Every structure is written in C-alpha cells, then in structure tokens.
Amino acid sequence: MPSSSDVEPIGLKKQKVVVLLSGGLDSNLSTRLVLNQEIEVEAVAVKTPFCDFDCGKGCGHRVKEVADSLGIRLKTVYFGDQYLAMLKKPKHGFGSGMNPCIDCRAMMYKAAKDHMENIGASYLVTGEVLSQRPMSQHRQALRIIEEESDLAGKVIRPLSAGKLPPSDAEKIGFIDRSKLRSIAGRSRKEQLALAKEFGIQDPPNSAGGCLLTDPSFSKRVYDLYEHTDGVPTLNDVELLKVGRHFRLSAHAKLIVGRNQSENEIMKFLCLNDDYSFEAIEFTGPLGILRIKKGSDLSNDLMQIAGGIVGRYSDAPRGQIVKMTLFHQQKESAIDCQMLDNSEVRKLSI
Numbered sequence: 001m002p003s004s005s006d007v008e009p010i011g012l013k014k015q016k017v018v019v020l021l022s023g024g025l026d027s028n029l030s031t032r033l034v035l036n037q038e039i040e041v042e043a044v045a046v047k048t049p050f051c052d053f054d055c056g057k058g059c060g061h062r063v064k065e066v067a068d069s070l071g072i073r074l075k076t077v078y079f080g081d082q083y084l085a086m087l088k089k090p091k092h093g094f095g096s097g098m099n100p101c102i103d104c105r106a107m108m109y110k111a112a113k114d115h116m117e118n119i120g121a122s123y124l125v126t127g128e129v130l131s132q133r134p135m136s137q138h139r140q141a142l143r144i145i146e147e148e149s150d151l152a153g154k155v156i157r158p159l160s161a162g163k164l165p166p167s168d169a170e171k172i173g174f175i176d177r178s179k180l181r182s183i184a185g186r187s188r189k190e191q192l193a194l195a196k197e198f199g200i201q202d203p204p205n206s207a208g209g210c211l212l213t214d215p216s217f218s219k220r221v222y223d224l225y226e227h228t229d230g231v232p233t234l235n236d237v238e239l240l241k242v243g244r245h246f247r248l249s250a251h252a253k254l255i256v257g258r259n260q261s262e263n264e265i266m267k268f269l270c271l272n273d274d275y276s277f278e279a280i281e282f283t284g285p286l287g288i289l290r291i292k293k294g295s296d297l298s299n300d301l302m303q304i305a306g307g308i309v310g311r312y313s314d315a316p317r318g319q320i321v322k323m324t325l326f327h328q329q330k331e332s333a334i335d336c337q338m339l340d341n342s343e344v345r346k347l348s349i
C-alpha cells in the first residue's frame with residue numbers, strides 16, 4: 001500500500017503557474033525546470049519606463065522569442081505613470097543608482113499576481129537567484145518583496161529552491177523540490193551548464209537593460225526628480241534617454257541632440273511649451289529648452305541655451321550664431337554668443 005507521501009493529490013498538476021519572464025537566461029531556465037514537471041505555465045513580462053525592450057542593452061527584446069521557444073503564452077504589462085510615482089519615494093529606497101529594486105520587483109510581482117488571478121494560477125515562478133543581485137536578491141529582500149505583493153509562500157524560485165525555505169508549492173508536493181536547483185551567488189557557471197543541458201544555443205549574457213542602474217543616467221533621473229514639482233511625465237523620461245543634458249537653472253533644462261536620429265526623436269518629444277533652437281547658417285543639432293510650468297524665461301537664460309546649442313553646431317568657435325527659436329507655434333530669430341567648452345561643461349548634468 002503506498003504511503004501518503006507517494007500519492008499525488010488529485011488534480012494538483014492541473015493548477016497553473018505564472019512565470020515572470022525577462023527574456024534573460026535565468027527566467028528561461030526556471031520556466032524549463034517547471035515545464036519539465038508537466039506544470040502548465042503562462043508568462044508575464046514587464047516593461048518599465050527605464051527597462052526598454054528596444055534599448056539593445058538588455059534582454060527584454062528577446063522575451064517574445066523565449067516565450068515562443070518555450071511554447072507558453074505571454075502577457076506583456078507596461079508600467080507607466082504609477083512607476084514614475086513610485087520612483088519619487090520608493091518605500092525601500094534605492095540601490096547604487098536610482099534603482100528602487102525592491103519596490104520595482106514588488107510591482108512586478110503584483111502585476112504577475114493580477115494575471116494569476118485572471119487565469120486561475122496558484123503560484124508565481126521567478127528566475128531569481130539568491131545573492132545574485134545586491135539589492136533585490138538577498139534573503140530578506142526576497143521575503144519583503146513576497147510580503148509587499150501579498151504572495152508570501154506562493155513564489156517558486158526553481159534555480160535557488162534548495163537554498164531557500166520551501167514555498168507552499170514545494171511543501172504540498174505540487175512541484176518536486178528535489179528536481180529544482182540550489183544555485184546562489186553571482187557566478188553564472190551553473191546556469192550556463194544547465195543551459196547546455198537544455199540545449200539552449202547562445203545563452204544571453206547577464207547584462208541587465210535597466211537604465212536606473214547606470215550611474216550617468218541615474219544622475220539625469222535624480223536631477224529630473226529634484227527639479228519637478230510632483231511626478232515627472234513619461235515624456236520627461238523619454239527625453240532623458242536622448243541628447244546631452246544641461247541644467248541651466250532650477251526652472252530650466254536644455255537638451256541638445258547628438259546626432260540626426262536623436263534630433264528626430266527630440267522633435268517628436270518636443271512640447272508646445274518647449275523652446276526649440278536650431279542654428280540657421282550652419283549645420284547643427286536641435287536644442288530643446290524645457291522650463292517649469294509657470295516660470296518665466298529670462299533673456300539671459302535664452303542666450304545661454306542658444307549659446308550651448310551654437311557650440312555644438314559647425315559654426316567657428318567663439319562666434320555669434322544666428323538661431324531659429326520656435327515656441328508655441330511661433331518662429332523667431334535670435335543671435336546668441338557661442339559658449340566655450342568650460343562654460344558648457346559646468347552646466348552639463
């Protein structure tokens with residue numbers, strides 16, 4: 001007669017799980033470890049305003065490809081204004097840059113939880129590896145993220161299961177813990193070996209695509225929040241991703257395109273209240289001067305902005321540059337004294 005531990009509770013495998021899929025290697029491997037146990041899986045991928053699927057740095061653009069290769073359904077969730085509001089004051093603070101990893105992961109878990117409720121899934125699967133990332137993957141952080149998202153005990157981490165307390169799914173035998181892994185730390189050796197076992201060709205490297213961990217981009221984000229009453233807009237954030245940025249005053253910021261494609265993006269992002277500058281007689285970039293709502297733009301500030309945009313034009317150094325100024329559908333022309341490099345550098349963010 002079989003003991004109770006040999007008996008699989010009826011219907012358990014019929015329960016589904018949702019995996020947070022990033023397109024990187026770890027969530028791919030975690031999903032495979034779960035699929036190997038004949039558990040039905042659906043995926044959620046989250047795009048934040050700072051983790052761009054098209055940035056070319058990260059793995060987000062691969063997510064659809066990975067879901068297809070795994071044969072699972074994928075739902076993509078876009079975080080927008082609510083993410084920017086969280087970033088103003090994340091409950092659990094920032095990492096080494098402007099990355100609020102614990103709050104960010106909790107938001108991702110919540111998005112996955114919504115999908116779990118919609119499709120009747122019982123557990124969340126993630127590719128997290130204990131101690132791989134300093135802010136969000138140590139024991140206490142993993143526990144906090146579960147609690148914040150109301151998923152305590154419901155998260156299966158197949159790559160590190162043996163190093164962590166068993167999830168409810170492991171406790172009741174829904175998933176066989178002995179077939180999960182005990183990986184911890186930053187080395188990717190074990191993941192690469194597992195990728196080989198699964199026959200994954202060209203596993204992606206571990207570089208993340210989150211701009212909030214980039215020190216120079218973080219400086220821009222910090223400056224934006226410092227000088228915004230309330231919460232910045234998605235347009236403000238998109239503008240952070242292009243051009244050179246200059247803080248001209250507490251109320252005014254200038255963005256200067258670095259090449260034609262950035263100029264095009266900036267034209268698209270330019271708002272009616274912005275001031276845009278372009279040199280008339282020489283080839284040069286587009287400059288956008290954005291000032292805080294309700295603030296006045298002094299002539300001095302206008303001259304400084306034009307002087308910086310002129311500096312990046314082909315006009316000879318030190319010259320007065322004729323600029324077109326466009327504001328609220330009106331065009332005018334102004335002469336601006338080009339700033340020298342040291343003045344320009346001082347204002348750079």
Ligand code: SF4
Pocket residue numbers: 048051099100101102104105136208210211212213
């Ligand atoms: S690195 Fe970026 S996307 Fe990843 S958890 Fe941290 S803030 Fe979120």
